[in-house]
Amino acid sequence: MIDFKLIVQSENARAGEFHTAHGKITTPVFMPVGTQATVKALTPEELKEVGAQIILGNTYHLYLRPGTEIVGRFEGLHRFMHWERPILTDSGGFQVFSLAKLRKLTEKGYQFQSHIDGSRHLFTPEKSIEVQICLNSDIIMCLDQCLEYPATHEQAVEALELTTRWAQRCKEYWEAETGGLNHLFGIVQGGMFTDLRQRSAEEIMGIDFPGYAIGGLSVGEPKELMMEMAAHTLPLLPADRPRYIMGVGTPEDLVELVDLGADMFDCVMPTRNARNGQLFTERGTINICNARFREDEGPVDTSCSCYTCRHYSRAYLRHLYTAREILAYRLNTIHNVHYYVNLVKEMREAILAGRFDRFKKAFYSKRQ
Ligand SMILES: CN(C)CCSCc1cc(N)cc2c(=O)[nH]c(N)nc12
Numbered sequence: 001m002i003d004f005k006l007i008v009q010s011e012n013a014r015a016g017e018f019h020t021a022h023g024k025i026t027t028p029v030f031m032p033v034g035t036q037a038t039v040k041a042l043t044p045e046e047l048k049e050v051g052a053q054i055i056l057g058n059t060y061h062l063y064l065r066p067g068t069e070i071v072g073r074f075e076g077l078h079r080f081m082h083w084e085r086p087i088l089t090d091s092g093g094f095q096v097f098s099l100a101k102l103r104k105l106t107e108k109g110y111q112f113q114s115h116i117d118g119s120r121h122l123f124t125p126e127k128s129i130e131v132q133i134c135l136n137s138d139i140i141m142c143l144d145q146c147l148e149y150p151a152t153h154e155q156a157v158e159a160l161e162l163t164t165r166w167a168q169r170c171k172e173y174w175e176a177e178t179g180g181l182n183h184l185f186g187i188v189q190g191g192m193f194t195d196l197r198q199r200s201a202e203e204i205m206g207i208d209f210p211g212y213a214i215g216g217l218s219v220g221e222p223k224e225l226m227m228e229m230a231a232h233t234l235p236l237l238p239a240d241r242p243r244y245i246m247g248v249g250t251p252e253d254l255v256e257l258v259d260l261g262a263d264m265f266d267c268v269m270p271t272r273n274a275r276n277g278q279l280f281t282e283r284g285t286i287n288i289c290n291a292r293f294r295e296d297e298g299p300v301d302t303s304c305s306c307y308t309c310r311h312y313s314r315a316y317l318r319h320l321y322t323a324r325e326i327l328a329y330r331l332n333t334i335h336n337v338h339y340y341v342n343l344v345k346e347m348r349e350a351i352l353a354g355r356f357d358r359f360k361k362a363f364y365s366k367r368q
């Protein structure tokens with residue numbers, strides 16, 4: 001079972017820690033996304049340098065390419081990609097719907113054609129867990145049905161009921177196959193309906209998991225709806241288990257959700273926006289290609305201690321980006337991932353020091 005330790009709780013914001021087969025995780029934690037066994041543009045050494053504790057991999061992508069046979073040769077992702085710290089893998093359902101062609105959802109699982117070569121596959125709850133075990137990931141996710149937005153109450157009921165039946169199947173297969181070597185997290189669905197969020201949380205908790213994720217958010221809904229669903233669902237989850245909000249969010253989202261009691265986050269924004277030239281700073285985001293940075297000798301962010309901010313000017317980063325130089329993507333990504341990892345580290349320190357409210361006020365006061 002998981003040894004999640006709540007170290008302090010101020011209001012709803014919490015600082016905690018727990019162990020995995022590849023090391024300790026302190027929370028709140030931000031998990032950079034490494035879908036195809038790489039956090040795009042960074043080496044594992046650079047990821048460690050920016051303070052990444054745990055990264056995300058993706059079952060759907062890795063199952064299709066390079067496949068479990070090859071990753072299995074390396075006894076899993078860690079040796080394959082030279083990352084010795086913890087890895088969390090998503091179960092693949094979300095990606096089937098966002099990437100695969102001709103996909104069909106049945107009671108058995110997801111039928112789909114690979115977006116790479118058109119080959120046909122059936123992804124069952126058991127298959128998803130089997131692949132995640134083969135990837136040797138430290139935190140694995142149940143196969144769920146992530147509902148698109150908007151959806152009717154009836155559609156949300158069907159999706160949460162299927163998600164619950166699949167969660168039961170995932171847990172039975174996981175218990176039979178691993179006996180708890182890694183942590184299996186359940187995923188709460190329920191669309192944008194508080195009554196269904198309550199029901200899904202109760203059903204998933206009734207199966208009992210080492211940790212719980214809130215899924216079905218950041219799927220195109222208005223921000224206030226996302227926050228309302230999170231605010232309703234977070235307090236329902238057990239205080240002694242990690243709480244993971246999937247696929248979220250902006251820096252402001254992370255501050256609000258930590259304040260509501262969330263512990264774990266993953267989001268493609270720091271890595272994806274870096275490749276689009278959008279950089280995060282304590283005063284908000286900047287687009288490095290903007291002409292106003294043409295002669296700017298200062299760093300991206302004067303308060304940032306990352307490698308990029310210690311050695312390069314905005315003028316140089318703008319030059320690299322407009323010239324589409326490969327180094328632009330690397331230096332931008334180092335800064336953005338450092339920004340996100342550092343933001344949650346500062347929140348943890350503020351919570352431990354009993355000054356999270358002051359941290360939150362200062363966070364907003366710096367942003368125009
Ligand atoms: C690799 N990342 C881009 C994605 C990792 S998290 C993916 C992800 C994102 C969102 N928003 C909702 C859900 C959800 O409801 N269920 C699952 N299984 N995954 C989800």
Ligand SMILES: [Zn+2]
Nearest residue numbers: 304306309335
């Ligand atoms: Zn920086």
